[in-house]
Amino acid sequence: MISEAERIEALEAAQKLVDCLSEDSESARSESTRVQALQAANALTRSLERPEDGLIKFAYSPTIWMAIRTCVHMNVFNILVEKETTSAREVAEKAGADEIIIRRLLRVITSYGYAVEKGDGLYGINEWTKHMQNRLTQGMITYIFDHSMPAIAAAPEWFKENGFQNPTDPRNGPFQKAFGTNIPIFQWLALPENKERWDAANTFFEGDRGNRPSWVTWFPVQDELLSGKIDDQAPLLVDVAGGRGHDLLEFINQFPCVKGKYVLQDLQKVLDSATNLPAAVEKRAIDFFNESPVKGAKIYYMKFILHDYADPEALHILKNVISSMEKGYSYLVINDFILPDTGCPLIAAEWDLMMLTLMSAMERTESQWRSLFYAAGLSIKGLYQPPGDGQGIIVVAL
Ligand SMILES: C[S@@+](CC[C@H](N)C(=O)[O-])C[C@H]1O[C@@H](n2cnc3c(N)ncnc32)[C@H](O)[C@@H]1O
Structure with missing residues (x-):
C-alpha cells in the first residue's frame, strides 16, 4: 500500500524528473541537467522505499x-x-x-x-x-575496496579511541588503525612489499574523475590563464604530482595549437610508470615536501593533491609551489571540490569522508579554501564551479 503522502511525494519527484528531461535543447542535455535529473530520480526512489527496507538494502550493500x-x-x-x-x-x-x-x-x-x-x-x-572490464575501472575497484573498506570499518572505533576528534595527522587515522601502521598512506603504498597496491592506486588516479567533465572542457583556460604574455623559454604548464600524466594529456589534446613546454612532476616511481607521454612533456621527479626544481612556469596545476592533506601539510606543499612561482606571471590552478556550505552533492560529501578515512584529510568549503590560501600568502583570483557535481577550479596568484 502506498499512503497518500507517499503518493504525492513520489508524484512531485517524478514531475521534477519529467521537467528536467522534457525540454529538447542543448541545455536540457547538459551535465547540470543530468545531475539534477539524477537527484530527482533518487528522491523518487526514496519516496517509494520504506525506511526499514531502505536501511536493510543499504546495510547489505x-x-x-x-x-x-x-x-x-x-x-x-x-x-x-x-x-x-x-x-x-x-x-x-x-x-x-x-x-x-x-x-x-x-x-x-x-x-x-x-x-x-x-x-x-x-x-x-x-x-x-x-x-x-576497463583497466582504469578495475584499478579503482581494487584500490578503493582493498584500502577503504578496512579503513571505513576501523573508523568508528578510531573515533571512539580518539575522543571523536577530526583526524588531521596523516600518521594517525582510521587507515593506520586498520593496517596496523603509523606510516602515511602514500609512503606505505610505496613500500616494496606493496607494489601491486601502489600500481592499483596509480591506475585508479588515472581515471578517478569518473565521467565528470575535465576542467579543460568547461573552464575558460584561454581567457583566464593564457591571454597575457607567455614566456616561451619557461614551462607553460607544470602538473604538480600529476600521476601518470593523464591530465597533461587532456590539456594538450584540448589545446593542440598552444605551443609550450609541459612538465609532469611526481615521485620517481610514478614517473617510471608514465610511459605514453608525447615529446613535449618533460618528467621531473619531486617530493612536494621539498622545494620544487621547476621555476617560473605560467601555470602550476594541482588536482586532488591538497585534498589529500589537512592544513599543516597542505601549507607545506603550497610553500614549495609558491617558491617556484613568478610574481605577476605565474598562476596556481587547484582542481578540487569546492563544497557548498549547505546542500552538498552526495558524491562530494562521500569523497570528503573517503579523504578522512584514508588520509586524515578533507575536501574543503569555499571559506576553508580562502583561509588556507590566506595563510599561505596567496590571493584568490577566482573560484569556478563546474557544470554538475564535479571538482571546481580555484585560480590563485602571488
Ligand atoms: C590523489 S593522487 C593525484 C594524482 C593526479 N594529480 C590526479 O589527479 O590524478 C596524488 C598524487 O600525489 C603523488 N604524491 C604523493 N606523495 C608525494 C610526494 N611526497 N611528492 C610528490 N608527489 C607525491 C602520488 O604519487 C599521486 O600521483
Whole structure:
C-alpha cells in the first residue's frame, strides 16, 4: 500500500524528473541537467522505499561491492564480455572457480544491473559489464575496496579511541588503525612489499574523475590563464604530482595549437610508470615536501593533491609551489571540490569522508579554501564551479 503522502511525494519527484528531461535543447542535455535529473530520480526512489527496507538494502550493500571485487579478482567481467551469452560453468572453468560461487556472486551482480541474466546460469552483458572490464575501472575497484573498506570499518572505533576528534595527522587515522601502521598512506603504498597496491592506486588516479567533465572542457583556460604574455623559454604548464600524466594529456589534446613546454612532476616511481607521454612533456621527479626544481612556469596545476592533506601539510606543499612561482606571471590552478556550505552533492560529501578515512584529510568549503590560501600568502583570483557535481577550479596568484 502506498499512503497518500507517499503518493504525492513520489508524484512531485517524478514531475521534477519529467521537467528536467522534457525540454529538447542543448541545455536540457547538459551535465547540470543530468545531475539534477539524477537527484530527482533518487528522491523518487526514496519516496517509494520504506525506511526499514531502505536501511536493510543499504546495510547489505557492501555485499555488492564484495561481489564486484571478487569478480575482478577472478576476471569474470573480462570473461563475460568475450561472448554474447556465457554459462556459469564456462565462467567457472575460465576463472578457476567453483560454479556455485559464480552463480551466487552473479546473482547479486545481475540483480543490481551490472550484467544481464539470460536464463538459469546464463549471463549476458550491458554497458556496465563493459565498464567493469576497463583497466582504469578495475584499478579503482581494487584500490578503493582493498584500502577503504578496512579503513571505513576501523573508523568508528578510531573515533571512539580518539575522543571523536577530526583526524588531521596523516600518521594517525582510521587507515593506520586498520593496517596496523603509523606510516602515511602514500609512503606505505610505496613500500616494496606493496607494489601491486601502489600500481592499483596509480591506475585508479588515472581515471578517478569518473565521467565528470575535465576542467579543460568547461573552464575558460584561454581567457583566464593564457591571454597575457607567455614566456616561451619557461614551462607553460607544470602538473604538480600529476600521476601518470593523464591530465597533461587532456590539456594538450584540448589545446593542440598552444605551443609550450609541459612538465609532469611526481615521485620517481610514478614517473617510471608514465610511459605514453608525447615529446613535449618533460618528467621531473619531486617530493612536494621539498622545494620544487621547476621555476617560473605560467601555470602550476594541482588536482586532488591538497585534498589529500589537512592544513599543516597542505601549507607545506603550497610553500614549495609558491617558491617556484613568478610574481605577476605565474598562476596556481587547484582542481578540487569546492563544497557548498549547505546542500552538498552526495558524491562530494562521500569523497570528503573517503579523504578522512584514508588520509586524515578533507575536501574543503569555499571559506576553508580562502583561509588556507590566506595563510599561505596567496590571493584568490577566482573560484569556478563546474557544470554538475564535479571538482571546481580555484585560480590563485602571488
Ligand atoms: C590523489 S593522487 C593525484 C594524482 C593526479 N594529480 C590526479 O589527479 O590524478 C596524488 C598524487 O600525489 C603523488 N604524491 C604523493 N606523495 C608525494 C610526494 N611526497 N611528492 C610528490 N608527489 C607525491 C602520488 O604519487 C599521486 O600521483
